[in-house]
Amino acid sequence: MSFTKINGKVVRVExxxxxPVVARRGAMLFYTGNVRFSPHGVPGGAGGxxxxxxxxxxxxxxxxxxxxxxxxxxxDGVVHYxxxxxxxxxxxxxxxxxxxxEASRLLAHTTGLQxxxxxxxxxxxxxxxxxxxxxxxxxxxxxxxxxxxxxxxQLTGRGAAVxxxxxxxFELQVGGPTPVVxxxxxxxxxxxxxxxxxxxxMSWRNVGRTGGEAMQLECSxxxxxYVQASEEKL
Numbered sequence: 057m058s059f060t061k062i063n064g065k066v067v068r069v070e071x072x073x074x075x076p077v078v079a080r081r082g083a084m085l086f087y088t089g090n091v092r093f094s095p096h097g098v099p100g101g102a103g104g105x106x107x108x109x110x111x112x113x114x115x116x117x118x119x120x121x122x123x124x125x126x127x128x129x130x131x132d133g134v135v136h137y138x139x140x141x142x143x144x145x146x147x148x149x150x151x152x153x154x155x156x157x158e159a160s161r162l163l164a165h166t167t168g169l170q171x172x173x174x175x176x177x178x179x180x181x182x183x184x185x186x187x188x189x190x191x192x193x194x195x196x197x198x199x200x201x202x203x204x205x206x207x208x209x210q211l212t213g214r215g216a217a218v219x220x221x222x223x224x225x226f227e228l229q230v231g232g233p234t235p236v237v238x239x240x241x242x243x244x245x246x247x248x249x250x251x252x253x254x255x256x257x258m259s260w261r262n263v264g265r266t267g268g269e270a271m272q273l274e275c276s277x278x279x280x281x282y283v284q285a286s287e288e289k290l
Contacts, residue, residue, distance in 0.1 A: 089133020248279020
């Protein structure tokens with residue numbers, strides 16, 4: 057376990073055990089020991105366009121709207137992280153693990169994890185069977201409802217990451233006989249082979265009379281969905 061929870065809003069990491077850590081700028085609260093900080097250039101580009109490294113990869117992420125300025129911490133010391141009083145949630149990833157999370161909801165992660173940007177349509181498995189333009193449009197709609205835009209960050213490999221959320225995070229297992237249905241605004245991230253598809257409970261008869269629960273995010277496949285205790289966006 058690389059990160060340790062201090063309380064609901066602060067985590068600590070011992071760099072001598074975890075190795076270097078990438079965290080969003082402005083999240084370091086305090087540290088002890090011999091720690092060096094430097095701006096972090098994100099390797100990797102959008103899904104389907106690997107190979108972009110350093111500044112090119114960062115520029116690509118900024119163009120996609122899936123970018124937060126990050127800092128690399130390395131050395132031998134203990135660093136404490138938190139951000140704007142938001143709740144934190146630690147995800148320990150085993151080899152072959154896959155975490156999909158919006159960049160704005162990612163506090164920190166170990167550098168053993170590979171970070172790439174993928175389209176929401178690809179991350180949702182082509183929008184539930186509708187590939188091509190239809191899948192892309194459905195993916196874009198899903199991203200718009202969840203606040204992720206058309207792209208999201210994908211972490212793969214073995215290591216640990218820390219999520220940010222309003223009001224705490226709880227985990228929902230996906231893989232039972234029926235899908236898990238989540239309010240898009242409460243959706244934080246998914247781990248494993250989870251497919252997400254935006255559903256509407258509206259009909260032409262009740263258009264204009266439904267509340268904010270009209271759109272729902274259906275999660276199927278195998279894995280975990282992380283949900284926050286609020287519908288408030290970051």
